[in-house]
Amino acid sequence: MTTTQAIEITELTKSYGETAVLQGVDLSVPAGSVFALLGSNGAGKTTIVRILSTLLTSDSGSALVNGHDVASDAARVRESISLTGQFAAVDEILTGRENLVLVAQLRRVADPGRVADDLLAQFGLTEAGGRRAGTYSGGMKRRLDIAMSLIGDPAVLFLDEPTTGLDPQSRLEVWKTVQALAGRGTTVLLTTQYLDEAEHLADRIAILHEGRIIADGSLAELKALLPPTEIEYVEKQPTLEEIFLAVIGHDRGAATSGAAPSPTTTATTPAN
Structure with a gap:
């Protein structure tokens, strides 16, 4: 990790009608880190991700991703990111390899076939690459989804509740994938409701509650907020x-x- 900030959010607000979802969010995500954003359903996690990925505009405040303003320089932001939502966005009619080749062609990267084969190997999907994605398990679809997100080497990857609905074994597969991404220097912003997920994966953790960040730090720093425990x-x-x-x-x-x-x-x- 470095001290460079891949994401910087200042006083971000967003309301839907009379409902205030974000009420002045401040957040910094160091480049090359895995940053977990925790919060219950409706806390505003997905709203933040949608604003950072230029899919939604904020009411006020500012947000920079990879040094680019999401409001005034949206095109450069989109060049720097990939987003994996709560549900795998794979085409189940195509094979795993065909999904990857298609995305590589759309992003106009050189040698789409080689890129697809490299990613299949990286994510342990080589043997399944020739099968239709509709035959994959939940964990395999999620790994393929994340592999598709990495085409073009984005600087920042948003994973919005990536293990929602997965069985325990598939969750472990996704965890290993995220840990591998961190090892190669990709900045990952992970939203989740699962506390154990954040504990296993994140370098830093922020807790979003009622539209505000109420805690932010490493796991050790957050533990230090509680009174000392007694040995039992x-x-x-x-x-x-x-x-x-x-x-x-x-x-x-x-x-x-x-x-x-x-x-x-x-x-x-x-x-x-």
């Missing part, structure tokens, strides 16, 4: 998600026999 011994039971992943053999190595993990006794430690 508690019995840690496996979550249903951990049981599900263990049973199907995708618990990241915690269980090898396919059985659910046994309860363990652990100690909590102070947060700061």
Whole structure:
């Protein structure tokens, strides 16, 4: 990461009729980072993404993406970004490779076939590349969707609740994809309702509530906002998600026999 800001938002407001959705949002996203924007349904996360991607105009305030103003320099902003919405935007009639080639042709990149093959390999979809996208699992469609978003090497990628509706295994597949993007230096703005998702993926986290940013910082900084914890011994039971992943053999190595993990006794430690 660098100290350069890929996204800068100042006093952004947006209302729909009498309903104020954004009420003076200030936000900075460092270049090359994964930034998670948390909030409940209706908090305004998607509204922010739509403004930053030039699909919606704000009522007041300013927003810069990759140094370009979203209001006065929208064309340059669109050249710098890609957006993956809440639902995969793949053509299910086309094969995975054909989806990628089509987007590469529309973006006029050199050698669309090579670009498609490279992305299929990068996202673990080479064997499925010749199959119709309609036969893909939810996680595979989402990985293909993100791969399509990366054609043209955008500086900033918006992922608007990318794991909504996915099963636990597919969520893990998307998490690995986002972590790989961070490793190559892409700036990712991730909106999500899932706290564990932000905890696993984000370098910094902001919490949007009633149209305002009420907290912003690293996970350690946000934990420090709470009072110091006391050491207690508690019995840690496996979550249903951990049981599900263990049973199907995708618990990241915690269980090898396919059985659910046994309860363990652990100690909590102070947060700061």
